[in-house]
Amino acid sequence: MPSSKLSFHVSPGGCLKGRVRVPGDKSISHRSIMLGALADGVTEVTGFLEGADCLATLQAMRALGVSVETLGQGHVRVHGVGVDGLRAPAAPLDLGNSGTSMRLMAGLLSGQPFDSTLTGDASLSRRPMRRVTGPLTDMGASIETTPDGTPPIHVHGGGALRGIRYDMPVASAQVKSALLLAGLYAAGETCVREPAPTRDHTERMLAGFGYAVERDGNQVCLRGGGRLRATRVDVPADISSAAFFLVGASLAPGSQLVLEHVGINPTRTGVIDILRMMGADIEVMGAREVGGESVADLRVGYALLHGIDIPEELVPLAIDEFPAIFVAAACAEGTTRLTGAAELRVKESDRIQVMADGLHACGVDAQPTTDGIVILGTGGHIQGGNVDSHGDHRIAMAFAMAGLCSTSPITIADCANVNTSFPGFIDMAQRIGLNIKAGEA
């Protein structure tokens, strides 16, 4: 039976208790492999996310001639080949479900002397790529998408890149990172200006690999032609995965949970701010610096949540957490309004429409808008129902948490892609008290 038939079945009730460390940060894991590959020397990565998305990046790097050892339990050793050491791949690079892999690799491959093709699954093949191919073309790259601007992407290598100054029309860390990676190969300076702060892991990690990056307000610049020095990367637990349990524990009376060693880079903590504005009881404990990134343990207990108008400036800082936040809003007292989040429509699914449909299936009044949603919280429980995740990992895990505030079971279809970002989700969720089972639909 195809794995897309995997479904989750959540029974109502229960609460979340204990201490857990969710898997490694997806964004940092991707970058550790890419920069490790381009560095001189051997990079040791610990805490690496062994989910399908980051493994797609790892396989792509192997196909480009980089030796990458997977030593178990998130320990990966990357034998860097230097900025000029990649080799032409023998076949198209299949990046599965991973937008980050495709967009960052498009930048990286634009600077190579060989041709390459990037493909993905049905979801990735619908996602917009002109946001990277446009500015890469301005840098002198020869790069094509389909006429719709979707994958596959064909990169014709061998051209000379030149640095540009680019004002991003959308706040996207993937676009910023793609241009910085291409900028490593460009003559002169590449500068990217963002309309609002987005995750800055690329800039931080480049600095960790000894590459000079200048940051000034909303602009980041680097000069091409430098080299990267291998280093150690300790990947913190992914706040985007922790977010599901922050929401679940907030919704279920009796919950008391500690999420260990979570990355709390300020460009990622919008979910904590938003949930606290809604009344959540979240404590950041023992904040510390690990390899250029901040980490902390997060304690979360049950709290009565209320609806809010989500400040637009928090949107890029919580962009992947909205499916979970919508579930919190559905169980909260009063109305929650989100605006300025049209980007949610071009993720692994149209997260505004798919969440609205799922919430309707659970009896919640949720009105999608062009750039957001209005959710009328029930002030307690929602109904159960049958929800379709459309193969979107974050939708599947968000509705799994909804079981903690539903009156009857919730069945969620098409959940296999949870493995892209959170392998072991079912086991960990069961261990801390969620009444969830996975099965073939």
Ligand SMILES: O=C(O)C1=C[C@@H](OP(=O)(O)O)[C@@H](O)[C@H](O)C1
């Ligand atoms: O750079 C990254 O690692 C990511 C950036 C974000 O995408 P956008 O750049 O499209 O906002 C985010 O949604 C994605 O999960 C990971």
Ligand SMILES: C=C(OP(=O)(O)O)C(=O)O
């Ligand atoms: C949008 C996401 O990832 P990507 O763009 O890498 O597919 C996500 O993980 O929520």
